[in-house]
Amino acid sequence: MPTLDEKLQVYYNKVSNLEHLQNHADYIQRSLSDKRKKLTVLKANLNKEERDVIELEKLSWQSLFHRVLGNKEQQLEKERQEYLMAFLQYERCEDEVAALDYEYQILESKLSQSFNAEEELKVLRKQKLKELDQLKSSTRLKVVELTENIKNHNLRVNELKHAKFQCAKVFKASDEVIEVLEKISWGIENEDKYDSRRMQKDVKSIRKLYSYASNGMERLHKELRDVSNRYDLHYDFILKTFNDFDSFFFDGLISDWIVQNKIDHSLNIMTTAKDRLLRLDLMLDQDIEKTYAYIEEEKMAQIKVLVEDTKDD
Numbered sequence: 095m096p097t098l099d100e101k102l103q104v105y106y107n108k109v110s111n112l113e114h115l116q117n118h119a120d121y122i123q124r125s126l127s128d129k130r131k132k133l134t135v136l137k138a139n140l141n142k143e144e145r146d147v148i149e150l151e152k153l154s155w156q157s158l159f160h161r162v163l164g165n166k167e168q169q170l171e172k173e174r175q176e177y178l179m180a181f182l183q184y185e186r187c188e189d190e191v192a193a194l195d196y197e198y199q200i201l202e203s204k205l206s207q208s209f210n211a212e213e214e215l216k217v218l219r220k221q222k223l224k225e226l227d228q229l230k231s232s233t234r235l236k237v238v239e240l241t242e243n244i245k246n247h248n249l250r251v252n253e254l255k256h257a258k259f260q261c262a263k264v265f266k267a268s269d270e271v272i273e274v275l276e277k278i279s280w281g282i283e284n285e286d287k288y289d290s291r292r293m294q295k296d297v298k299s300i301r302k303l304y305s306y307a308s309n310g311m312e313r314l315h316k317e318l319r320d321v322s323n324r325y326d327l328h329y330d331f332i333l334k335t336f337n338d339f340d341s342f343f344f345d346g347l348i349s350d351w352i353v354q355n356k357i358d359h360s361l362n363i364m365t366t367a368k369d370r371l372l373r374l375d376l377m378l379d380q381d382i383e384k385t386y387a388y389i390e391e392e393k394m395a396q397i398k399v400l401v402e403d404t405k406d407d
Contacts, residue, residue: 108211119201136184143177189305240396247389257317258378265371267307275361
């Protein structure tokens with residue numbers, strides 16, 4: 095049968111998890127708001143680029159000469175490339191919004207099904223206070239301090255495990271992106287470069303997978319910031335790698351999709367990000383192990399205090 099302290103820790107963790115879920119839901123709401131605003135801007139830009147293409151297509155050579163010096167075909171190709179970029183950016187943002195919206199619905203469901211952990215924790219804490227009242231004042235202060243330390247160490251473990259769980263999700267998403275990238279073998283030198291249906295299928299697949307991975311990376315960034323701000327763990331170099339990778343992956347792969355060496359380069363960047371995730375996961379494991387050791391030290395110190403109190407009697 096679990097002791098009162100063990101029950102307390104269980105409910106401390108439950109309340110901590112509820113707070114974590116609520117913070118996660120709040121974070122997703124803010125992200126959704128920001129991305130929907132971005133979607134509005136991208137939609138306006140997409141409409142503008144579409145108008146530019148249509149307007150240029152309607153121009154005669156003579157009109158083009160009077161309005162803009164240059165080759166019509168070259169300018170039309172430039173406008174079409176700009177329209178394609180605007181279209182891909184818009185669709186990518188749409189995918190990210192859809193993924194976040196789905197995740198938010200899941201979180202709402204979890205929150206609505208949660209037990210009344212906060213009320214149960216209050217009851218258990220009252221029982222603990224009654225138990226402590228039976229001790230001498232000096233012993234009680236030491237026990238309270240050690241109990242608080244144990245609680246905080248356990249909460250730290252909880253935070254680290256959340257970060258580790260999110261790390262695993264991003265790692266899985268990265269694996270899926272790499273799997274698709276490794277299967278792609280078309281570019282300007284390939285005979286099937288004009289297979290538009292295959293190209294569109296590849297683009298759609300990689301875009302959806304990347305949207306999931308990108309949202310996961312943003313979430314991981316937040317998890318690591320929470321850990322870092324609270325426990326002074328320094329993961330800045332990893333965050334920078336993720337940020338640099340995110341920027342390159344979009345610019346290098348999507349904007350110049352048909353160039354095979356760009357795809358290969360993006361694959362290398364993704365593999366590097368995976369290596370960083372593995373190192374991060376190892377660091378989290380080491381921190382969890384260290385924190386468990388601290389908990390055991392505090393428990394032994396607590397037992398020692400109680401034994402000494404008994405001897406004094």
